Amino acid sequence: MVLNMDRPPSNPLVINNRRTKKGTNPKNQPAGSETEQTRPAPENQVLPPGKMRRWEQEMNPTTKLIIILLTLALVTQPVSVGTEAKGDVDVLEEEDIYVGECIILGGEHYIQLTEVTGRETVWSYYRGRPEGYGYLPGYQPTGMEQYRTQRRIREDKDGTFIIERVDVTIEVEEVEYGFMGVGGYGYSEGGSASINLVIEREEVDLDDEELSVGEDTDGESDADRDVTWTVELKRFDEATGTVTLEIGYEGDEEEDDTTVTVNAPATLPGTASEYFKIAGVDKAGEVKVRFPAKPWEGKTFDIELEGVPWLGDEIDIGPCGEIPVGGGQLIFNKQVTVGPDDKVVVTGDNQSYEIRATASSFFQAWITIKQTQPRPDITPQQRMAGRGVAVYSRNRMVKVVPDLIDTANQTVTISIYTPPGWQATLQAAGVAPEGTPNLKIDMAVASPDKLKVGERSTITIHVKNDGDGDAKDVRVDTTIPLYLVASGRTSDTRGTLKAGEMMELVFEVLANKPGTENIKVTVTGKDVKGNELDARTKSIPIEAKATKPKITVTKNVSPATITVGQSARVVVTVKNDGDGAAENVIITDTPPMGLTVIGQTTKTVPELPPQGTQTLQYTVEAIEVGQFTLESAQVSYTTEQGETGTAYSDPVTLQVSGVPRLEATVLLDRRRIGIEETANLSITIVNTGNADATNRQITFTPTSGLVVVNPDGSESGSFSETVTIPQGGQQTIT
Incomplete structure (x- = not known):
């Protein structure tokens, strides 16, 4: 899974020449949301003005001139994105990666951003599963072999690694690095790059690109002439428009196959495609099928095949070690300045973390990330990190990047990355947590929401503090309609509901009569100063209806034609097609004169449940010639509400013929x-x-x-x- 690391606002001491393509929306940025260009600068982002002036006073004129010229060169340099080769696939697009992080390919191949110097990046390719994580610039991940290849790639340029005969191209769109002034000198530490990742596709030249059911073809790969791919069209379902293919791979002394189904597109004729993996040989690809117009003219299909290395979620950006186990996409949350005794509390999805940062030198800071809920870390994650170097929590759900290390004031400005919707709150030492609580009814449902009289439903209510401050005296109340009887606690209180926390209320209701009125939920609370918060209300749709039986009666005689002295079987079938039971069901049938009855012609059933069936069966024997009409059978019953009902079958005819003597x-x-x-x-x-x-x-x-x-x-x-x-x-x- 690709980590989406939206870049935080740059601070005044970092030269940031990142550009967003005109008319485009940054990847994974929802429409209408804040982008980097419109996001307001967060509180505590910059150093005090006096500090800036002292830094400028210490800088000699020559250094100032160099920085001004360098800044102009960076800003005016045109963007030149690498050209995508025909058949290649963009795996990552405009993704950010920090020094020390890796592009992870298939869990076995790691390309690390090792260094950022000026507008140039250094990349190192490793292979093998590491035992540790390379957080510091230029440091090899623990347990991994020495890098196999290195590439230096300048901004607006690209570089290619050849991994298992596959071209993996990194296009560096933008580079971001920082200067830190020390007595008129500049020092670059850490940094990041915005990149595209392009992986070459393996094209397969099939001998026959037009197949019918039962036909097969093969072809050689342009990546290796000793590799053969095979395609066989196994089945075609005309009703659903589904083609089933068996795709095989043979080469490198390995062979295996897999089955792929491709569904016809909505518009015909047209082309549809499907990705696949052949697990036995760790190969992947994409097959394209062109479908003819209906009624499937000729029942032949054009086939195209391409290999796609490291397909799908086997590509990631993260620590140079295991693929991150949690978090999904991490996005920029907040930039804060932390003092020696301060901490940042991160909450979301019923998890909680504490972040501390301590300035150690002009170049590095101690970053500590500790999970406190639901499973507290026995040993917190602690790393010495320079500016622009990412540090992750142990479960990879939180990322922290130092942006500015101020040894004079003993503060560290950090950017925090979390999953979407999480909260990060600064708690300064000796100061009560600031912020505004926001109570939100996150869930209020009845399951099921449609009941029959006598049935039960479970009511589940989730209330979340979606703000960045604590809420006090939180109370959840419900109003239950009269047709429902509740069991369990229907209200709840919480003394303190912290930012990001959630409370749950669950109870059951029984429908004792029909009704459609909703359950009403009301949530109230206060902020830490005792001010009343706006009440939140929500309705839970629910309804209960009376159940009624629906009786149908059918009558059959078999055989329908007999001779005098022969017999026929009469069967009366009673079915309840309703949603309520029928009680005291009486089935009655009366045969005509001229027939001798063998068996009972009445039957009583105490209860016939919904979708239940009962039958009455007896035999008649013909004693005279003629056509006999067996009149309708009658069924009487009572509903659960005490109402009575009657149902009838259609009459049937029995023909009796004579016998010569x-x-x-x-x-x-x-x-x-x-x-x-x-x-x-x-x-x-x-x-x-x-x-x-x-x-x-x-x-x-x-x-x-x-x-x-x-x-x-x-x-x-x-x-x-x-x-x-x-x-x-x-x-x-x-």
Whole structure:
């Protein structure tokens, strides 16, 4: 993560020729906020006027002339920012770095601003994880090998380090350093630079830049001809417009791959891109995909690939050691002048720190930073630091830079950097902390804010002293509507709420009836002199509504068509689609005459909860032919509020068809016949059923010893004929 260190106002003894590009807003500076050019000079920023005059009197005319000429040269020098090479990526832009701090690349590579002399900077490149931190100019970080490379870069120029075959270019836009007058002589100590950091991209020349699903391609890197990147288009989801790619890397005796998904842009055809990392080989890059117009013409995609070293949050500015573990972006907070017994109290995010600074010589000061809340430091952070040298708290949440060391008055003017929104308050020795408290209702919420009668909600209220002075007799009161019943303490008091501190009030409410009135929060307090502060109020939206069941009834019969003597299953389903329970649920169904019922046709359910379901099932058997209408099933119920309700299903139809019944009578015209004799046979078939018999086959097989003589004279063992006989009709076969 990049540390954003917005520079403090310069003091009169520091030559500051920093310029902001016309028409631009400094990086990370919110629109409408104070910039360096408009920020008023803080209190205690400068030395007393008498001290300035004595310093000027001690300076000889020659030294004065040199300083005037040097100042003019610095102010009139034009800005010339380094040109960005095609394909390169701006990693840092207009970022400030102090002497002794490092640009940290991937946690393994460190480029330290070692020295600032005039308009020239000295940079040292180290590799390896250090054991300590290099705070002093020109000192090598403890535990790190001797620097591998050094570069001297003048203001408005740039210099390049080659790290693992990658060009890392530092563009020095502005240099800030300080002169300290001692008997007419000048001495430069510490300092800082505003820089851009540009890292060369590794371009990959793919053999085939147009892929369809299942196709792959590879290409060589322009950084190393022995390195091969591969891209395979694995999937394409037409519904979501998502392309899934598998990107591989092979080289340096290492290989691995990763999967990347790229979503189509809002405007088609168009190009979208996605960054990726291949963890196994510690490589990163950016893939660009050009999507065709819908309906995804040809389903082919143009692919571009570039390697991007040290991608994302692996680049930082901080102490030349571990990457800072906390704080995120540190911004300029305040510049104050501290005496031997003074301290600065820094508060924010429920943390508190004490800063002390003691002048040791014209060149250095003892800087002490101690965390006091929530986990006090056993051993405070203490460093001897010169002007323009950054000192960090142990958890990297606070940074202090000495700007002016006045040994005559034993004071040190320091700039303090903290996360956004933190407070820094000077507490002079023997003087009560000054400042104005500002009570603020930082949070007032109900969770959940929409209740059903009988449900509970948790009310959370945070009150913060957002000013730079202590608040006394702080009281938080709440007004609870009548439809809510509170449990727990609904008000709180605090004797002293220090600057930056917060107090919390948490309790529960139960909704015992419907209502929409908000909870009102009121905060009152006093300043240290006993003056009443403006009351703060805030409303907490909350509502409770009555719950009601919503009963739906469906009825089905299966199968819907049967014959006489067959059975069907009737199912009545009752569902509660409401947000309240239904009680004493009675399901009733009455089948029509002509059907025999097997099972119960009523059912009682004590309670049907929201989204609950119950069923009533029974069987009917058909005893006569016809179309039967099974009328609507009825469901009666009671709500939680005692109201009664009734719901009905739609009726359903059951079709019952008849069954034909054939009875046959066989007659012979002779009672006795001899061997080789014949007799005439007649079969009379009568349909005694309740349906026509259509295309029914009649087969007659005589007993053993008899054969059937066909009309053509041939003999057979049986006789068959197909007949159609209406209900109640008959037919004779001879």
